[in-house]
Amino acid sequence: MEGTAVQRRLSFRPRPWQVATVTGAVGETPSVRTIDLAVPDWPGHRAGQHLDVRLTAEDGYTAERSYSIASAPGDPVAITVERLEDGEVSPYLTEELRIGDQLELRGPVGGYFVWEATDAGPLLLVAGGSGIVPLRAIIRERQRSGGDASIRLLYSSRTLADVIYRDELDAYRDGIAVSYTLTRAQPTGWTGYAGRVDSALLAEVAWPAHKDPLAFVCGPTSFVETVAEGLVELGYQPNRVKTERFGASGGR
Amino acid sequence: MPPGQYVTDGFPVLSAGPTPHTPLDEWTFSIRQGLAELKSWSWAEIRDLPAETVTVDIHCVTRWSKLDTEWRGVSMDTLLGAVEHDEGYILAFCDGGYTTNLPIADVTDGQAWVAYEYDGEPLDPEHGGPARLLVPHLYFWKSAKWVRGVELLDHDEPGFWETYGYHMYGDPWKEQRYSGD
Amino acid sequence: MDTLDGNALAGLLAEVFGEDMTSVVVTCRTCGVSAPIGEAMVYPRLPGAVARCRNCAAMLMVITRIRGVCCVDMLGLDAAPLP
Numbered sequence: 001m002e003g004t005a006v007q008r009r010l011s012f013r014p015r016p017w018q019v020a021t022v023t024g025a026v027g028e029t030p031s032v033r034t035i036d037l038a039v040p041d042w043p044g045h046r047a048g049q050h051l052d053v054r055l056t057a058e059d060g061y062t063a064e065r066s067y068s069i070a071s072a073p074g075d076p077v078a079i080t081v082e083r084l085e086d087g088e089v090s091p092y093l094t095e096e097l098r099i100g101d102q103l104e105l106r107g108p109v110g111g112y113f114v115w116e117a118t119d120a121g122p123l124l125l126v127a128g129g130s131g132i133v134p135l136r137a138i139i140r141e142r143q144r145s146g147g148d149a150s151i152r153l154l155y156s157s158r159t160l161a162d163v164i165y166r167d168e169l170d171a172y173r174d175g176i177a178v179s180y181t182l183t184r185a186q187p188t189g190w191t192g193y194a195g196r197v198d199s200a201l202l203a204e205v206a207w208p209a210h211k212d213p214l215a216f217v218c219g220p221t222s223f224v225e226t227v228a229e230g231l232v233e234l235g236y237q238p239n240r241v242k243t244e245r246f247g248a249s250g251g252r
Numbered sequence: 253m254p255p256g257q258y259v260t261d262g263f264p265v266l267s268a269g270p271t272p273h274t275p276l277d278e279w280t281f282s283i284r285q286g287l288a289e290l291k292s293w294s295w296a297e298i299r300d301l302p303a304e305t306v307t308v309d310i311h312c313v314t315r316w317s318k319l320d321t322e323w324r325g326v327s328m329d330t331l332l333g334a335v336e337h338d339e340g341y342i343l344a345f346c347d348g349g350y351t352t353n354l355p356i357a358d359v360t361d362g363q364a365w366v367a368y369e370y371d372g373e374p375l376d377p378e379h380g381g382p383a384r385l386l387v388p389h390l391y392f393w394k395s396a397k398w399v400r401g402v403e404l405l406d407h408d409e410p411g412f413w414e415t416y417g418y419h420m421y422g423d424p425w426k427e428q429r430y431s432g433d
Numbered sequence: 434m435d436t437l438d439g440n441a442l443a444g445l446l447a448e449v450f451g452e453d454m455t456s457v458v459v460t461c462r463t464c465g466v467s468a469p470i471g472e473a474m475v476y477p478r479l480p481g482a483v484a485r486c487r488n489c490a491a492m493l494m495v496i497t498r499i500r501g502v503c504c505v506d507m508l509g510l511d512a513a514p515l516p
Contacts, residue, residue, distance in 0.1 A: 052444040109443035111453035112471030221435040245438045268483045416497040
């Protein structure tokens with residue numbers, strides 16, 4: 001761990017706030033939008049990292065939020081933002097921001113919740129809601145790097161309409177197994193799981209502990225706590241269960 | 253409205269730590285000076301003191317303001333009136349370790365309360381219940397949640413946020429958010 | 434209200450320390466438990482950043498950023514030295 005920390009330090013230089021331009025905006029679900037960004041001095045990013053966005057009102061009031069980078073390392077920067085009903089920043093990003101607009105951001109940031117192709121072990125990815133964003137970047141990185149790490153993804157959403165990146169996730173095959181659970185409503189004929197992720201579902205879907213898996217859990221805080229505890233109960237090494245909490249729901 | 257503030261309909265919960273849950277039969281409010289406890293009230297005793305209902309505007313340094321909030325509690329005049337004190341300062345202390353400092357002149361003359369009801373209901377633990385300090389003429393970080401007493405001092409001792417650069421006094425009308433404002 | 438974790442402080446800590454700090458393992462001086470900063474309990478939307486030990490809730494660090502000047506208090510933790 002310490003040896004790789006040296007390499008990571010050499011390749012990481014934090015950037016100050018800079019101005020990015022919106023080059024694309026795509027609706028993923030009715031309340032979720034992916035925003036493509038052109039960032040002048042982007043050094044590249046690692047799978048799982050995020051960036052901080054800062055909005056400044058005319059009177060100088062600023063609001064900062066963090067958003068996971070949705071794109072794979074090597075691809076142009078993109079973030080996927082869920083609109084929160086009482087959000088200060090997400091309604092602007094998901095509804096008002098237009099192509100050509102500018103955004104102040106800082107990044108990439110993060111080194112703890114990061115996956116490299118050299119990391120050992122089969123991967124367990126557990127996503128709650130918009131927690132799928134950094135995990136999708138990890139999957140894309142796995143593909144980009146020639147992918148032989150085996151991945152199991154368990155993705156919890158309220159309804160099928162809330163599943164982000166669904167077409168892409170459905171298309172994954174070799175070595176990537178995707179399981180969905182819908183907590184609020186399931187369509188007729190649904191063959192996936194139903195209900196919240198609990199110990200029983202984890203026991204069924206997760207890699208067995210003896211395979212020394214590496215887990216990434218991301219989503220609302222209570223979701224992450226439940227899943228992380230559940231994995232440790234299944235025998236996962238606590239230092240191989242990485243967590244990223246998004247607060248009550250969605251953004252940070 | 254003080255400069256730089258925004259009205260909110262909600263009541264944001266801002267906390268620097270987990271919500272304490274002191275059982276009411278263990279709860280006390282004390283006035284201390286040095287090593288001495290000058291006076292202490294149990295929950296029952298505080299509830300027995302004359303109380304007031306006040307409607308005030310509150311202003312948080314993070315820029316939200318809430319207008320016409322209704323609180324009920326004991327005036328700090330009543331509590332401080334029970335002890336001998338000089339015109340000095342207090343350092344309010346709370347469950348969870350939070351502190352904040354105020355001149356005594358700003359928590360007397362009907363300017364401050366130990367409030368245990370908000371909007372006609374017992375104060376929610378998330379918002380500082382069972383009781384919090386209420387000093388509406390200053391930024392709301394001075395209205396310490398989960399207050400358990402005040403220490404009488406002859407000097408102005410920085411509390412939690414004041415130590416980290418926030419203004420010692422905190423007048424929203426002069427926009428005194430940070431030290432040096 | 435929901436707490437976040439040390440990942441939410443990644444940007445601020447990187448600006449203050451010049452490098453990513455979320456992987457740094459710190460030991461809580463109150464209870465002795467060690468964990469990466471990324472796993473600390475973080476309270477959002479405050480006048481400053483407060484990170485607490487996930488095991489015992491003791492304060493690990495407080496960071497305020499006022500007019501560009503950072504005040505960093507890390508008295509609640511012991512940090513493992515970077516190589």
